[in-house]
Amino acid sequence: MNFSAEWIVITNGLIWKLYRVIPQPGKDPKFIEVFDVALLDEDGVSEEDAENLYLISPRAVFCGDLEKKSHEVACTSKKRILRALESERVVKALKTQLATSYKDEYNVNVKLDEQMVSDSIQDTLGQNEL
Secondary structure, eight states: OTTOOSEEEEESSSEEEEEEEEEETTEEEEEEEEEEEETTSTTOSOHHHHHHHHTTSHHHHHHTHHHHHHHHHHHTOHHHHHHHHTSHHHHHHHHHHHHHHHHHHHOOOOOOOHHHHHHHHHHHHTOSOO
C-alpha cells in the first residue's frame, strides 16, 4: 500500500492469491480477490489454475487480460449477485416466470405479488437481508 500498488500477489509457494487494490479516499483500500490457486489440492494444477496463474504474467498485464478478469470477478461477486436477485427487474421477471411455468405444469393461474416473490428469494437463499 505504501507503493500505491494496484495488485497484490500473496503466496507461500503452494497457495497463490491475487488481489486488486481499490483505493478509497479517507478509508482503508478495498481488496477484491481475483483468484485463489492451491497447487497441491485434489485436482493438482488444473486448467483453471494455469489460466489464473497466467494472469500474473507480463503478457496478461500488458494485454489487459488481468484487468478484464478482475472486472469479471468483481461484477459477479456474491454480494452483487444477491443485490441483483432482489432488484425490481429480476423480481418482476421471476414473478412472470414462476406464474407461467406453474400454469404450464398445473393449468392453474396463480397471482403473485412482487413482495411475495422477493420474500421467497430471501427464504430460498437463506438470507434475512440481501
